[in-house]
Amino acid sequence: MSPARTIRPVSVASFAQARNVRRDDEHNEVEMLMPVVAEVFGNISITKDDVDFICSGSTDYLIGGPFSFVMALDAVGVWPPRSESHVEMDGAWALYEAWTLLQEGEIDAALVYAFGRSSLGDLNEILALQLDPYYEAPLWPDPTSLAALQAQALIDAGKATEADFAAIASRSRKSALENPNAQVAIDIAPEVLLEDPYVVTPLRRHALPPITDAVAAVVLAAGDKAIEWAGRRGRKPVWITGMDHRMETHSLGARDLTVSPSTAKAAEMAGVGGGPVDVAEIHAPFASQEVIVAEALGLGGDTTINPSGGPLAANGVMSAGLIRIGEAAEAIATGRARRAVAHATSGPCLQQNLVCVLEGEA
Amino acid sequence: MTETAHEPVTTLATPIRLDFDFTPGVAQSRFLKGLAKATFMGQRCSVCGKVYVPSRGSCPTDGVPTTDDVELPNTGVVTTYCVVNVPFAGQSIEIPYICAQILLDGANISFMGLLQEIPTDQIRMGMRVEAVWVDEAELTPSLSSVRYFRPTGEPDAEYDTYKEYL
Amino acid sequence: MSERCAVIGVGQTHHKAKRDDISIAGLVREAAKAALEDAELTWADIDAVVIGKAPDMFEGNMMPEIYLAPALGAVGKPMIRVHTAGSVGGSTSIVAAHLIRSGAHKRVLTVAYEKQSDSDAMWALSVPQPFAAPLLAGAGGYFAPHIRAYMRRSGAPDHIGRMVAVKDRQNAMRNPYAHLHLADISMEMVEESMMLWDPLRYLEACPSSDGAAAMVLAAEDSISGRYPPAWVHGMAMRSEPTMFAGRDQVNPQAGRDCAADVYAQAGVTDPRKDFDVAEVYVPFSWYEPMWLENLGFCDLGDGWKLTESGATAFDGDIPWNTSGGVLSSNPIGASGMLRFLEVAMQVRGQAGEHQVDGARLALGQAYGGGSQFFSMWVVGSEKP
Numbered sequence: 001m002s003p004a005r006t007i008r009p010v011s012v013a014s015f016a017q018a019r020n021v022r023r024d025d026e027h028n029e030v031e032m033l034m035p036v037v038a039e040v041f042g043n044i045s046i047t048k049d050d051v052d053f054i055c056s057g058s059t060d061y062l063i064g065g066p067f068s069f070v071m072a073l074d075a076v077g078v079w080p081p082r083s084e085s086h087v088e089m090d091g092a093w094a095l096y097e098a099w100t101l102l103q104e105g106e107i108d109a110a111l112v113y114a115f116g117r118s119s120l121g122d123l124n125e126i127l128a129l130q131l132d133p134y135y136e137a138p139l140w141p142d143p144t145s146l147a148a149l150q151a152q153a154l155i156d157a158g159k160a161t162e163a164d165f166a167a168i169a170s171r172s173r174k175s176a177l178e179n180p181n182a183q184v185a186i187d188i189a190p191e192v193l194l195e196d197p198y199v200v201t202p203l204r205r206h207a208l209p210p211i212t213d214a215v216a217a218v219v220l221a222a223g224d225k226a227i228e229w230a231g232r233r234g235r236k237p238v239w240i241t242g243m244d245h246r247m248e249t250h251s252l253g254a255r256d257l258t259v260s261p262s263t264a265k266a267a268e269m270a271g272v273g274g275g276p277v278d279v280a281e282i283h284a285p286f287a288s289q290e291v292i293v294a295e296a297l298g299l300g301g302d303t304t305i306n307p308s309g310g311p312l313a314a315n316g317v318m319s320a321g322l323i324r325i326g327e328a329a330e331a332i333a334t335g336r337a338r339r340a341v342a343h344a345t346s347g348p349c350l351q352q353n354l355v356c357v358l359e360g361e362a
Numbered sequence: 363m364t365e366t367a368h369e370p371v372t373t374l375a376t377p378i379r380l381d382f383d384f385t386p387g388v389a390q391s392r393f394l395k396g397l398a399k400a401t402f403m404g405q406r407c408s409v410c411g412k413v414y415v416p417s418r419g420s421c422p423t424d425g426v427p428t429t430d431d432v433e434l435p436n437t438g439v440v441t442t443y444c445v446v447n448v449p450f451a452g453q454s455i456e457i458p459y460i461c462a463q464i465l466l467d468g469a470n471i472s473f474m475g476l477l478q479e480i481p482t483d484q485i486r487m488g489m490r491v492e493a494v495w496v497d498e499a500e501l502t503p504s505l506s507s508v509r510y511f512r513p514t515g516e517p518d519a520e521y522d523t524y525k526e527y528l
Numbered sequence: 529m530s531e532r533c534a535v536i537g538v539g540q541t542h543h544k545a546k547r548d549d550i551s552i553a554g555l556v557r558e559a560a561k562a563a564l565e566d567a568e569l570t571w572a573d574i575d576a577v578v579i580g581k582a583p584d585m586f587e588g589n590m591m592p593e594i595y596l597a598p599a600l601g602a603v604g605k606p607m608i609r610v611h612t613a614g615s616v617g618g619s620t621s622i623v624a625a626h627l628i629r630s631g632a633h634k635r636v637l638t639v640a641y642e643k644q645s646d647s648d649a650m651w652a653l654s655v656p657q658p659f660a661a662p663l664l665a666g667a668g669g670y671f672a673p674h675i676r677a678y679m680r681r682s683g684a685p686d687h688i689g690r691m692v693a694v695k696d697r698q699n700a701m702r703n704p705y706a707h708l709h710l711a712d713i714s715m716e717m718v719e720e721s722m723m724l725w726d727p728l729r730y731l732e733a734c735p736s737s738d739g740a741a742a743m744v745l746a747a748e749d750s751i752s753g754r755y756p757p758a759w760v761h762g763m764a765m766r767s768e769p770t771m772f773a774g775r776d777q778v779n780p781q782a783g784r785d786c787a788a789d790v791y792a793q794a795g796v797t798d799p800r801k802d803f804d805v806a807e808v809y810v811p812f813s814w815y816e817p818m819w820l821e822n823l824g825f826c827d828l829g830d831g832w833k834l835t836e837s838g839a840t841a842f843d844g845d846i847p848w849n850t851s852g853g854v855l856s857s858n859p860i861g862a863s864g865m866l867r868f869l870e871v872a873m874q875v876r877g878q879a880g881e882h883q884v885d886g887a888r889l890a891l892g893q894a895y896g897g898g899s900q901f902f903s904m905w906v907v908g909s910e911k912p
């Protein structure tokens with residue numbers, strides 16, 4: 001296996017998301033998804049009959065009931081029966097599964113969606129259940145404390161300062177002012193943010209992501225459909241030129257938390273270094289983690305990071321990664337970038353990472 | 363070293379309690395509010411015309427919002443059923459009991475309900491039933507407003523009238 | 529563009545009510561190591577890992593691929609976690625096969641498991657929700673009314689369910705990994721067992737098991753192993769909505785469509801004749817005649833006649849569930865993969881006492897949810 005493997009060009013033909021909010025009290029998951037699915041099809045004037053495969057990403061633990069993905073399918077209306085799959089992962093991995101099927105050349109279009117309502121339970125308790133059930137979960141370590149361990153390691157290694165975290169948070173939320181779907185959008189200078197109290201040292205309040213209810217959907221298309229559907233909006237296709245994802249070990253004690261070898265490996269396999277990166281949409285829920293991912297991706301100073309505001313402006317668990325791919329594709333489709341990288345993460349302290357490279361046509 | 367020092371640890375109990383809010387959504391809220399008034403509120407799909415009760419807000423086959431409210435009667439037919447004889451944690455009903463699929467008159471989907479006031483060996487597919495509501499003072503926007511269903515005593519429905527709902 | 533894909537290694541745990549001798553990581557490793565040994569490979573030879581299981585609440589461990597990554601040798605590799613309800617073991621195998629067919633990887637390890645005894649599965653399935661009256665008492669309460677509907681439609685006599693319950697437990701006596709080994713199983717024993725969800729009796733329902741299954745899948749240029757490969761001739765998934773007006777829950781359209789798709793891929797026109805053996809997800813005895821019809825092994829309404837004739841018995845013309853099936857071992861998340869795995873063993877000729885002589889082409893089927901999710905594959909000893 002080599003990064004040079006010939007891949008079938010697949011385009012992000014359409015992207016839609018609900019406005020990211022702290023809590024949508026009015027709608028259930030199906031009602032949240034329906035307008036987004038309608039929009040992702042409507043953008044390119046297609047219907048569910050035009051896609052050959054459906055894949056979604058979500059997790060039961062966010063709503064506290066088993067099989068939460070089952071009813072969500074009612075937002076699409078899978079009748080007559082459809083070829084359909086689900087990953088208990090961020091929607092970015094659902095997109096990876098769909099992309100894999102499209103590589104085989106037997107189908108040409110797929111719908112991918114993700115939903116996650118982070119507001120219904122206590123995320124700090126819920127995410128603790130991702131940890132080793134024998135040695136770690138019984139201690140209920142919350143994700144903020146684990147991220148703080150990582151942030152402190154970064155500081156101790158001389159790789160970042162608290163001011164860097166504040167600068168990232170400030171930039172993210174300022175960028176979000178341009179994003180009508182963002183949840184937290186505000187222009188506050190880093191110096192002011194540094195007056196925030198610590199939540200868990202060395203992470204101050206601004207370095208933490210908001211709690212977000214979010215849903216998002218993408219249509220992938222290959223071949224003639226990619227060109228025709230982009231043309232319907234007067235656009236050129238945005239192609240996925242490479243995608244890969246990698247896992248690290250679970251034991252935090254066995255990892256150097258200041259680096260992300262899994263991101264670096266995925267970036268290498270996806271071919272990030274094959275050209276300049278105009279925009280990077282990075283799924284780093286904590287400001288400190290952006291430092292690590294940006295380094296692992298090999299980004300230079302001329303890359304615009306998270307013009308959407310990124311996860312510090314809206315962090316729908318299970319959908320924030322898929323939204324990164326959608327935002328990166330939109331940046332290209334609207335002429336703000338020619339080549340972009342999207343990143344998604346899962347697990348404590350960036351344990352698992354996915355990298356997707358997208359390119360427009362000249 | 364004592365003998366027990368060599369025995370493996372086979373069990374580690376981690377009590378987990380998580381509390382969640384539940385958001386019923388627009389359509390289910392209408393259904394719940396109906397229950398508080400001792401009525402079954404359904405919704406009709408504008409594409410296929412089918413009536414869903416309770417509606418989750420979308421037509422499962424068309425994937426479009428269901429918006430037309432339909433008030434359904436108190437009566438319906440048992441399409442199929444089973445007799446539950448399994449004790450389980452959280453069970454609030456004395457076993458054995460009848461768990462029936464009930465198709466309300468005018469609805470196009472059945473839902474599961476408890477059937478009482480009939481010996482478990484006398485239940486039949488096609489039996490006509492009606493909802494028994496709690497006292498008016500106890501009505502709440504929840505399924506606990508329906509105490510149970512019971513036979514109406516009317517003649518059974520013909521198999522052909524409900525077979526497409528099996 | 530599509531690469532050929534084959535099963536080159538299989539492994540499974542001894543399935544039991546309670547595997548308290550082993551952790552969750554140990555359980556999945558037991559199956560995975562067996563699959564690697566069967567493929568004559570080591571952890572380092574694996575390019576990617578695909579894991580599946582049913583709801584995380586069964587063990588209280590959210591998105592367990594995160595914790596299990598090092599135990600499955602996935603560090604530094606891609607790892608995907610699939611969840612499609614009860615069909616997940618089948619879907620997981622299919623996702624893994626797509627990683628080969630797409631050319632992304634040469635050798636993929638796929639694993640599925642459930643450690644039901646770590647939590648109360650009945651509780652996990654019956655979490656109180658404001659919309660569901662707590663009536664179901666587990667999956668049996670959901671499926672029993674549909675079984676009654678099948679009996680009414682087909683006119684099947686009562687004893688058919690008991691026949692399946694006996695046949696599958698007799699098959700399990702041939703399978704050293706099966707959870708239930710009921711040497712003295714008989715029609716009388718089933719009839720005398722407790723009526724749980726009328727019309728379903730205790731011995732007509734699946735057990736609750738701890739267990740795992742694993743397979744190594746490989747591309748055509750990466751074949752190895754102790755036995756010849758089982759080539760994938762077709763695979764498909766289908767879903768339909770859980771509840772809709774006029775839904776046929778006895779003979780779901782999604783199952784029929786899924787079967788038509790895999791048969792077309794594999795060139796199967798008469799499943800009863802073309803297949804030598806089938807391993808089908810039958811968690812409650814009556815689902816054998818129901819799925820015989822749904823999968824087109826006979827005409828509508830005739831499934832029970834096929835069962836009654838002995839055609840699906842071990843020595844029948846189309847043996848079903850030679851492993852003992854879900855009725856004999858049910859580690860939920862792994863149950864679908866065990867179906868896919870058993871048919872791979874059959875066409876590789878490694879099934880030992882439950883080997884069907886000369887099996888060349890076989891169907892594996894899994895379903896889940898309220899019979900709205902289906903996954904199937906056809907494997908054969910010949911290259912497609």
Ligand SMILES: [Zn+2]
Pocket residue numbers: 407408409410411412421422423424425
């Ligand atoms: Zn409709």
